[in-house]
Structure formats: C-alpha cells, structure tokens
Amino acid sequence: MNPEFNYIAPLNLNSALKILSASKSRAKILAGGTDIIPGFHIGSKRFSSTELLIDIKRIRGLDTIKEYKNFVEIGACVTFSQLSESEIIRKYFPLLAKAAETIGSVQIRNRATVVGNFVNNAPCADSVPPLLVYDAKIQIQSLNRKREISLQKFLIKSYTTALKKNEIVTKILIPKPEPELKGDFYKLGRRRAVAISRISLAVLMKTKNSLIEEIRIASGAVTPIGTRLYELEKFARGKAANSDTFKELSIQLGKKVLEITGLRWSSEYKLPVLQQTFYQLLEKVSRDEI
Amino acid sequence: MKSKSIKKVKVKFKLNGKELELETKPNKRLLDLLRDDLNLTGTKEGCSIGECGACTVIMNGKAVNSCLVLAGEINNSEIITIEGIAQNGNLHPLQENFLKYGAVQCGFCTPGMILSAYALLRVNPEPDEETIKEAIAGNLCRCTGYKQIIEAIKHSTKITDG
Numbered sequence: 001m002n003p004e005f006n007y008i009a010p011l012n013l014n015s016a017l018k019i020l021s022a023s024k025s026r027a028k029i030l031a032g033g034t035d036i037i038p039g040f041h042i043g044s045k046r047f048s049s050t051e052l053l054i055d056i057k058r059i060r061g062l063d064t065i066k067e068y069k070n071f072v073e074i075g076a077c078v079t080f081s082q083l084s085e086s087e088i089i090r091k092y093f094p095l096l097a098k099a100a101e102t103i104g105s106v107q108i109r110n111r112a113t114v115v116g117n118f119v120n121n122a123p124c125a126d127s128v129p130p131l132l133v134y135d136a137k138i139q140i141q142s143l144n145r146k147r148e149i150s151l152q153k154f155l156i157k158s159y160t161t162a163l164k165k166n167e168i169v170t171k172i173l174i175p176k177p178e179p180e181l182k183g184d185f186y187k188l189g190r191r192r193a194v195a196i197s198r199i200s201l202a203v204l205m206k207t208k209n210s211l212i213e214e215i216r217i218a219s220g221a222v223t224p225i226g227t228r229l230y231e232l233e234k235f236a237r238g239k240a241a242n243s244d245t246f247k248e249l250s251i252q253l254g255k256k257v258l259e260i261t262g263l264r265w266s267s268e269y270k271l272p273v274l275q276q277t278f279y280q281l282l283e284k285v286s287r288d289e290i
Numbered sequence: 291m292k293s294k295s296i297k298k299v300k301v302k303f304k305l306n307g308k309e310l311e312l313e314t315k316p317n318k319r320l321l322d323l324l325r326d327d328l329n330l331t332g333t334k335e336g337c338s339i340g341e342c343g344a345c346t347v348i349m350n351g352k353a354v355n356s357c358l359v360l361a362g363e364i365n366n367s368e369i370i371t372i373e374g375i376a377q378n379g380n381l382h383p384l385q386e387n388f389l390k391y392g393a394v395q396c397g398f399c400t401p402g403m404i405l406s407a408y409a410l411l412r413v414n415p416e417p418d419e420e421t422i423k424e425a426i427a428g429n430l431c432r433c434t435g436y437k438q439i440i441e442a443i444k445h446s447t448k449i450t451d452g
Contacts, residue, residue, distance in 0.1 A: 007299050033359065041338050055363060104340070107346055
C-alpha cells in the first residue's frame with residue numbers, strides 16, 4: 001500500500017519551482033516514476049517523508065531531444081525509449097543508445113527517464129557510464145538561479161547528488177564528440193532482460209599511429225557510483241594500442257576497483273570478470289578503429 | 291499517516307474507447323484503479339515493482355506497467371486493457387492464437403503478454419522472432435517456457451486491425 005501523499009502536475013517550470021520551493025523539502029519530483037512508485041510500495045526509506053509529488057511531465061519542452069551545432073540537449077522527461085529510438089543519439093552517442101536499449105524492459109523504458117536515472121544515483125544506473133565518457137553536463141534550475149555542472153561533480157555518493165531541495169534538473173547537455181573517438185558500452189546482469197547491472201563499463205578511445213591518443217573510461221555498478229577513471233586514462237594516454245597495454249590497463253582497473261570498494265564476498269568473481277570484459281572491450285574498440 | 295490533508299485528483303481519460311472522468315486518491319496506482327474501482331480484473335497484480343509485466347496495459351499506444359503509474363498521471367491519456375481488445379464480442383486474433391497455439395496455461399501472465407504483443411504489432415506488424423522476444427522480455431511466464439507464446443505472436447503478424 002502506498003503512503004498518503006498529494007499529487008500535482010504543473011504546466012510550466014516556474015509553477016513547479018514555486019511549489020517545490022514552498023514545500024520545504026516534503027516534495028519530490030516525479031518524472032518516469034519507475035523508481036519512486038515501487039519505492040513507495042516496498043516502503044523504501046528514501047521516499048518515506050514525501051508528502052507531495054510534483055509531476056513534471058506536463059511541462060512543455062522537457063520531453064525533447066534537440067540538436068545544436070556543437071552539442072545535443074536531452075530534456076528531463078525524455079524516456080529511455082525515446083533515447084534509443086533517436087537518430088541524433090544513435091549518431092553521436094551510440095554508447096548511450098546502447099545503454100538505453102539494455103535498461104529494464106519495454107514497459108520500463110517507456111516510462112523511465114534518463115535524468116531520473118542519475119538523479120536517483122543508484123550505483124547501477126546504466127546511463128551514467130556512457131554520459132560520463134561523453135563529458136555530459138546538466139542544467140539545474142531553481143526559482144532564482146540557473147546553473148550548469150558536470151555530471152561527474154553532480155554525483156556525490158550512492159543515492160546522493162548535488163541537487164538542492166529547491167532545484168530541478170531540467171536538461172542534459174552533451175558536447176558532440178570528435179568522430180575519431182570510437183567506443184562501446186558493456187553491461188553484465190544476472191540475466192539479459194530486466195536485470196540490475198552487476199558490472200557496466202563505457203570506453204571511448206582514439207588512436208593515432210597505433211598509439212592511444214585519447215581514452216575515456218567509466219565504470220558503473222562495480223564502483224559505489226558511476227565513475228570516470230581519470231588516473232587510468234592518464235596512465236593509458238600515449239601508450240601503444242596493443243594487447244600488452246590493454247592487459248596492463250585491465251590489471252590496473254582491477255586494482256583501482258579493489259581500492260575503491262575493498263574486498264567483498266563477490267570480488268572473487270567480479271574482479272576477474274571485470275578485468276576480462278574490460279580487456280575484451282579495449283580489443284574490440286581498437287579493432288573497430290584500425 | 292500524515293496529518294496533512296489529502297486532496298483527491300480529478301482525471302479525465304479514455305478507457306477502452308470510452309471517455310471517463312473520475313476523482314480518486316492521489317496515491318492510487320492505475321492498477322488498483324482498474325481492478326478495484328472499475329472492476330477490470332483482467333489486469334493482474336504480480337510483483338508490484340515493475341519486473342513481471344502481469345499488470346501491463348497500453349497507455350497512449352505504449353506498453354506500461356500499471357503498477358508504476360499513478361492515477362493522476364493518466365489524465366488526458368488513452369488506456370487500453372485486455373478487456374478492450376476483443377471487438378463486438380469476438381476475441382482479438384492475438385487472443386485466438388494464444389488459445390490455438392497453447393500459449394495459455396495458468397493464464398496469469400496472459401493479459402500482460404497479449405498487450406505487450408499488441409503494442410508491438412501496432413507499430414511493427416511483421417516483427418522477427420528477436421523483436422518479439424524483446425517486446426515480451428518484460429513479461430514473465432513461469433508455465434509455458436515462452437515457446438508457445440512466441441509461436442502465437444508469430445502467427446498473429448500482419449494483423450492490422452489493432
């Protein structure tokens with residue numbers, strides 16, 4: 001049984017922000033609802049103090065994907081179905097389209113929003129590693145302020161973000177990557193459909209004269225939140241794009257993840273699988289490139 | 291229970307082709323509205339957390355889990371439940387084929403399964419087997435092993451009356 005709460009669906013952003021700011025932290029923003037509604041049902045503590053749901057789906061302009069010269073904008077109410085069907089996303093951000101396709105089921109993807117995925121900030125949020133390697137920024141609005149912040153900075157720890165009580169994330173802004181950056185997204189769940197990720201990885205790489213000129217690596221589910229692995233990227237840049245380097249990078253990744261999470265009951269399985277899948281991912285991406 | 295007063299939500303929507311207007315509690319899920327208030331018990335409650343697909347309905351042409359939709363969210367939308375796809379007392383060809391190919395055993399997943407297939411066939415009248423599997427990946431069946439269900443859907447392609 002759901003707890004008692006009020007529901008309101010404002011027609012513009014300004015009224016939504018006014019209601020939010022007047023509600024003194026008792027309100028939650030509702031977009032796709034695929035996290036918050038089952039959360040109510042199972043009595044999750046994350047939502048137990050909610051007295052008001054502000055549904056932002058009636059607000060005009062939040063449900064569109066727009067292409068500009070140097071970047072693409074994804075509105076706060078864009079669903080995973082919209083994302084995976086979008087020509088623009090498939091063209092410029094194939095890793096994001098691939099992640100979107102693997103999330104939940106058709107029913108979930110028809111409701112769940114990509115912004116909700118990281119505002120919730122579960123460790124296993126599948127859209128996060130791709131968004132991180134594409135250097136996504138987000139736009140946040142409150143009644144009297146509009147700010148932009150990188151997604152990496154926005155994500156603080158599991159289920160915690162830099163979003164203030166009176167703010168709404170209105171859009172994602174992703175710069176179009178240089179075409180030479182090739183990459184892939186990998187997800188491992190317990191089964192193929194409707195599975196929570198155990199391991200997710202996103203890699204973008206650019207090679208020149210068989211050297212790694214640029215590389216961006218992000219992990220999800222194996223780290224407490226989706227994380228860019230900047231040290232590993234730095235270590236890789238300038239090295240030969242060959243199996244020896246990829247093996248070394250995979251060993252380093254395992255060490256890094258162990259350092260972040262500590263030894264867990266699942267480490268014996270997860271670490272070698274993580275290293276092997278990362279290695280295969282790098283091999284695959286470099287083969288596509290050459 | 292919160293001390294704050296709860297205001298009912300007013301919704302206007304189309305249900306199986308018929309316009310409806312009603313007032314209900316804001317914490318009511320579409321699933322409960324259908325089953326408890328409107329007596330449409332063809333929509334089943336399974337897991338209640340969006341994993342099993344037994345409560346699948348069509349909302350604005352798309353398959354959704356009605357356990358993950360709140361009553362207020364259906365305002366101005368069009369909902370189709372399993373009760374709405376038979377026409378003039380005749381079963382929909384998908385329903386006929388589910389019977390014909392043995393795709394119904396205990397029957398609990400069947401309404402959701404048929405509606406997921408229905409939503410697919412409306413946008414893609416000739417899906418291949420992989421596309422069918424993808425469309426019903428969010429519908430769990432613990433009886434049939436899926437083979438008969440996929441067969442039934444395969445034989446329902448090119449049906450455009452949906």
